[in-house]
Amino acid sequence: MQSQNFMLGGDPLSLDRIRSVLTRLEDTIIFSLIERAQFAHNPRIYQRGWFKELNDLGFEGSWLEWFLQETETFHAKARRYTSPDEYPFTADLPKPVLPPLSFPKILYPNKVNVNPSILSFYTCAIVPRITRRATLALAALKRSNGIIGDEEFEDDGNYGSAATIDVEVVQAISKRVHYGKFVSESKFLEDPSAFIPYIVKPNRKALEDLITKPEVERRLLVRLQKKAATYAQDIAVENDVMVNGIGKANGSDKIDVDGVVDLYESYIIPLTKEVEVEYLLHRLDGLSQEDIDKLSKKNSPI
Numbered sequence: 032m033q034s035q036n037f038m039l040g041g042d043p044l045s046l047d048r049i050r051s052v053l054t055r056l057e058d059t060i061i062f063s064l065i066e067r068a069q070f071a072h073n074p075r076i077y078q079r080g081w082f083k084e085l086n087d088l089g090f091e092g093s094w095l096e097w098f099l100q101e102t103e104t105f106h107a108k109a110r111r112y113t114s115p116d117e118y119p120f121t122a123d124l125p126k127p128v129l130p131p132l133s134f135p136k137i138l139y140p141n142k143v144n145v146n147p148s149i150l151s152f153y154t155c156a157i158v159p160r161i162t163r164r165a166t167l168a169l170a171a172l173k174r175s176n177g178i179i180g181d182e183e184f185e186d187d188g189n190y191g192s193a194a195t196i197d198v199e200v201v202q203a204i205s206k207r208v209h210y211g212k213f214v215s216e217s218k219f220l221e222d223p224s225a226f227i228p229y230i231v232k233p234n235r236k237a238l239e240d241l242i243t244k245p246e247v248e249r250r251l252l253v254r255l256q257k258k259a260a261t262y263a264q265d266i267a268v269e270n271d272v273m274v275n276g277i278g279k280a281n282g283s284d285k286i287d288v289d290g291v292v293d294l295y296e297s298y299i300i301p302l303t304k305e306v307e308v309e310y311l312l313h314r315l316d317g318l319s320q321e322d323i324d325k326l327s328k329k330n331s332p333i
């Protein structure tokens with residue numbers, strides 16, 4: 032579970048290297064969304080109080096929150112959350128059974144964790160959109176079998192499969208969004224004096240303007256649209272030759288390609304920038320004025 036980004040040597044704060052990790056996480060997120068889109072919305076797995084069986088276990092959260100707790104409890108024992116790029120959704124996890132790995136001290140100590148926001152936008156905005164096709168197909172099937180009752184139309188009963196994939200998706204989005212800390216540390220050390228005035232006298236807008244790279248975002252969204260449309264195609268091979276993918280103009284029934292792009296444009300990128308700014312606002316916490324002055328004078332790490 033340990034990210035290779037820290038264990039293989041090289042400069043873990045190289046912006047190109049960090050961006051290559053973000054690019055790789057696009058594939059993980061897209062393929063996980065394609066998997067989730069095969070099941071209906073199943074809204075009850077995101078609502079607290081639906082499953083009496085969980086209440087009987089003394090658990091008050093939603094089915095998905097229960098899956099996260101159980102999964103992260105086990106992963107915490109395997110020291111997953113001692114890695115600086117892993118952030119749990121569950122509070123009060125057990126200690127690892129193994130001694131923690133000694134990671135290089137790359138990030139400045141911080142408590143930035145935006146997982147509640149990730150869980151909220153994923154369950155409220157993303158799941159309903161990417162499962163719309165499967166849900167509509169299910170509704171048509173149920174109507175043809177004479178089943179009525181709107182709440183049933185979004186429910187295919189695959190609560191375990193859907194939540195298993197949901198955990199994978201939100202963990203990949205969490206890693207991607209919190210990688211903003213490495214981006215911020217890299218940009219800060221590149222030119223501390225550009226950031227320090229807006230940290231000493233907090234100015235979120237100025238910090239966001241400094242970390243925002245519109246061309247990087249534009250290229251990312253173009254790449255993402257092409258990836259999602261390509262990955263969603265059903266590849267057919269005739270006489271050992273790949274023929275044009277079968278499917279809709281922007282992909283196929285596998286995934287709402289525009290929905291994937293919207294996920295990044297409306298949620299993942301803005302939240303990554305929020306993490307970058309929040310990290311920067313605490314970058315000088317605990318430093319003496321002398322240390323801050325030293326940072327202001329040169330691009331050397333403190």
Ligand SMILES: C=C(O[C@@H]1C=C(C(=O)O)C=C[C@H]1O)C(=O)O
Binds near residue numbers: 050211244247299300
């Ligand atoms: C992640 C970076 O910082 C910002 C956030 C981006 C994102 O979330 O994709 C892209 C560019 C920047 O606006 C970066 O500079 O690579």
